[in-house]
Amino acid sequence: MATLVDIANYTGLAISTVSKYFNGGSLRPYNKTKIENALKVLDYRPNQAARTLKTKRTYSIGILVPNLQSSFDTHIITAIEQELTAANYSSILCTYGSDPKIEAKKLRFLLDKQVDGLALLPSGTIHKELFEYLEENKKIVLFDRVLDGFSFDAVITNNSQITEDLVDFLVMQGHREIGIITNTVYTGSQRLEGYKHGLIKHGIEIKESLIRIGSWSIHDGRNHMDSLLTCNPRLTAVIACSEELCLGTVQILREKKIHIPDDISVVGFDMYGISTLTDPAITAVEQPVDEMGKNIVDILLRKIQLDEVQVGTIHCFNASIDNRQSVRHIPQPY
Amino acid sequence: MATLVDIANYTGLAISTVSKYFNGGSLRPYNKTKIENALKVLDYRPNQAARTLKTKRTYSIGILVPNLQSSFDTHIITAIEQELTAANYSSILCTYGSDPKIEAKKLRFLLDKQVDGLALLPSGTIHKELFEYLEENKKIVLFDRVLDGFSFDAVITNNSQITEDLVDFLVMQGHREIGIITNTVYTGSQRLEGYKHGLIKHGIEIKESLIRIGSWSIHDGRNHMDSLLTCNPRLTAVIACSEELCLGTVQILREKKIHIPDDISVVGFDMYGISTLTDPAITAVEQPVDEMGKNIVDILLRKIQLDEVQVGTIHCFNASIDNRQSVRHIPQPY
DNA sequence: ATGAAAGCGCTAACAT
DNA sequence: ATGTTAGCGCTTTCAT
Numbered sequence: 001m002a003t004l005v006d007i008a009n010y011t012g013l014a015i016s017t018v019s020k021y022f023n024g025g026s027l028r029p030y031n032k033t034k035i036e037n038a039l040k041v042l043d044y045r046p047n048q049a050a051r052t053l054k055t056k057r058t059y060s061i062g063i064l065v066p067n068l069q070s071s072f073d074t075h076i077i078t079a080i081e082q083e084l085t086a087a088n089y090s091s092i093l094c095t096y097g098s099d100p101k102i103e104a105k106k107l108r109f110l111l112d113k114q115v116d117g118l119a120l121l122p123s124g125t126i127h128k129e130l131f132e133y134l135e136e137n138k139k140i141v142l143f144d145r146v147l148d149g150f151s152f153d154a155v156i157t158n159n160s161q162i163t164e165d166l167v168d169f170l171v172m173q174g175h176r177e178i179g180i181i182t183n184t185v186y187t188g189s190q191r192l193e194g195y196k197h198g199l200i201k202h203g204i205e206i207k208e209s210l211i212r213i214g215s216w217s218i219h220d221g222r223n224h225m226d227s228l229l230t231c232n233p234r235l236t237a238v239i240a241c242s243e244e245l246c247l248g249t250v251q252i253l254r255e256k257k258i259h260i261p262d263d264i265s266v267v268g269f270d271m272y273g274i275s276t277l278t279d280p281a282i283t284a285v286e287q288p289v290d291e292m293g294k295n296i297v298d299i300l301l302r303k304i305q306l307d308e309v310q311v312g313t314i315h316c317f318n319a320s321i322d323n324r325q326s327v328r329h330i331p332q333p334y
Numbered sequence: 335m336a337t338l339v340d341i342a343n344y345t346g347l348a349i350s351t352v353s354k355y356f357n358g359g360s361l362r363p364y365n366k367t368k369i370e371n372a373l374k375v376l377d378y379r380p381n382q383a384a385r386t387l388k389t390k391r392t393y394s395i396g397i398l399v400p401n402l403q404s405s406f407d408t409h410i411i412t413a414i415e416q417e418l419t420a421a422n423y424s425s426i427l428c429t430y431g432s433d434p435k436i437e438a439k440k441l442r443f444l445l446d447k448q449v450d451g452l453a454l455l456p457s458g459t460i461h462k463e464l465f466e467y468l469e470e471n472k473k474i475v476l477f478d479r480v481l482d483g484f485s486f487d488a489v490i491t492n493n494s495q496i497t498e499d500l501v502d503f504l505v506m507q508g509h510r511e512i513g514i515i516t517n518t519v520y521t522g523s524q525r526l527e528g529y530k531h532g533l534i535k536h537g538i539e540i541k542e543s544l545i546r547i548g549s550w551s552i553h554d555g556r557n558h559m560d561s562l563l564t565c566n567p568r569l570t571a572v573i574a575c576s577e578e579l580c581l582g583t584v585q586i587l588r589e590k591k592i593h594i595p596d597d598i599s600v601v602g603f604d605m606y607g608i609s610t611l612t613d614p615a616i617t618a619v620e621q622p623v624d625e626m627g628k629n630i631v632d633i634l635l636r637k638i639q640l641d642e643v644q645v646g647t648i649h650c651f652n653a654s655i656d657n658r659q660s661v662r663h664i665p666q667p668y
Numbered sequence: 669a670t671g672a673a674a675g676c677g678c679t680a681a682c683a684t
Numbered sequence: 685a686t687g688t689t690a691g692c693g694c695t696t697t698c699a700t
Binding site for chain 1 (some may be wrong): 669670671672673675676677678
């Protein structure tokens with residue numbers, strides 16, 4: 001692998017002149033062609049480690065997410081990557097398996113790789129590495145969740161409002177015994193809040209027996225749906241607050257020969273490709289992942305290029321309810 | 335951010351002594367504690383760019399895959415990452431969206447990042463970057479597919495044999511008009527081959543009207559299943575050779591009110607979490623992703639640590655048929 | 669427009 | 685065991 005020195009020797013030019021050729025300085029045309037000829041023979045590639053050592057820039061962005069099992073995450077990652085590639089930036093993708101310890105480790109790894117910026121779907125734990133990113137003037141944008149007490153910019157969805165809308169919708173269809181399976185993280189608790197608002201708005205009592213809070217897993221979807229059924233004989237609908245939870249919910253209902261939507265109505269979140277796999281297709285909340293991904297990159301690049309400071313702006317996108325066939329209309333008595 | 339020089343100044347030691355502290359040389363205990371005290375005050379982090387510039391090593395491995403939409407890919411990535419983390423290596427994950435142009439670009443990016451090794455799920459195109467990896471003594475392991483004419487090690491599955499087994503199974507259940515939806519890439523054509531072997535073995539004629547070859551997409555799954563139905567009125571079973579194709583197949587059958595398995599039996603590949611979403615659950619071929627991921631890392635690290643040369647060994651794992659409820663038993667006339 | 673030279677932070681001989 | 689020093693490949697003043 002050739003270096004700048006090799007090219008300098010080959011052409012008889014100074015190394016700094018050759019460097020200027022690559023970094024867009026003005027060169028005598030004669031020397032320009034000399035270098036270009038050398039390039040044909042020498043197969044030169046700039047050494048990024050050397051360049052980074054000198055400039056502290058890498059033109060790459062770290063993307064850090066819990067895992068690749070949820071299609072919301074993989075879709076938004078894909079959108080981010082495409083946008084980044086278009087802007088001639090590269091991405092380094094890491095996962096932390098929902099484990100704050102590994103999250104800190106990966107945060108460290110990306111910091112050590114000297115990424116220019118970071119798109120982070122955080123666990124919620126505040127790591128000291130986060131402060132170092134700020135100190136070293138790295139640009140950070142959070143997505144899907146916010147981090148309280150920090151002034152990070154974040155790209156999120158109107159979780160609370162859309163869940164309230166969901167309750168509206170279910171109530172309009174005649175449901176009053178509506179269960180919810182959610183979790184403790186930001187999105188989960190926002191959705192729970194919307195659920196409560198919705199019920200209150202319609203004068204329906206909030207019953208703890210209808211609320212299940214656990215983790216974002218198929219396993220918990222199964223267990224919580226099961227327990228919801230045994231505790232609430234009059235249950236007619238359930239909101240499963242993630243793709244995994246909804247998968248678990250559908251699974252257990254199928255096993256128990258409980259029919260959707262005749263016996264129980266089900267609505268999910270973020271089902272993307274698989275919402276139409278079941279029979280009937282699942283009504284679900286969908287987030288505008290492509291726009292969100294694009295927005296994340298826009299913010300990041302603007303920060304990097306204009307050196308904008310962190311102000312903690314929240315960019316909130318509107319999710320929508322994709323109405324399919326998993327909600328039953330219950331005729332009301334007069 | 336402190337450097338080795340800062341620590342050297344703080345402790346009064348030479349910079350090389352401090353370097354040795356981090357790289358495991360022998361130090362006087364007295365000096366060791368001096369450095370450790372300095373560390374408490376100085377918050378030092380080795381500059382990886384400088385270290386790489388000097389040593390040409392990064393302790394990181396590139397993982398390059400087409401995309402994150404298929405759960406086979408995300409599962410095997412997860413397995414690779416876990417194994418790598420356990421061995422104190424890091425991973426840089428990139429996707430190329432099934433586009434050979436972007437594949438070359440990402441190959442380049444990872445090479446420029448000076449990864450020590452590469453786990454690649456290749457598009458099939460031979461890029462010049464691949465030769466550079468070899469030249470620069472990077473360690474490569476392919477997975478899921480092989481690259482003809484190269485002597486890269488590869489970790490794959492017995493695609494042909496398992497599909498032949500699948501045909502065996504279907505024939506035993508009384509099926510003779512068996513369609514297949516597959517694609518042109520390595521795994522797709524291997525599976526097609528197994529399909530043909532299976533039919534021949536049972537003395538069943540191979541009919542082109544039962545074979546559909548396209549891309550690995552939900553869209554193609556829908557279209558090809560549709561066309562299979564119209565062209566083959568006596569069709570009783572279909573093999574969908576990927577998760578996406580199977581999703582499309584199930585979708586269109588549902589829309590057309592064609593019942594699985596009473597009207598048509600369906601078997602898929604790599605359905606992982608979602609095989610039990612449908613009613614009935616889908617019988618599918620599953621690959622041992624965890625073992626495969628572990629094996630990929632083992633080979634890679636052995637190569638790196640022992641500087642083993644490329645010999646083109648094929649590591650072939652056995653897939654298995656997870657029999658669920660999407661295949662009907664057809665009673666045979668005497 | 670071009671060149672000389674310093675230095676980014678580190679490792680690894682080599683000398684002591 | 686510790687220190688001195690050269691140099692990895694590049695960018696960037698500063699002269700010319």
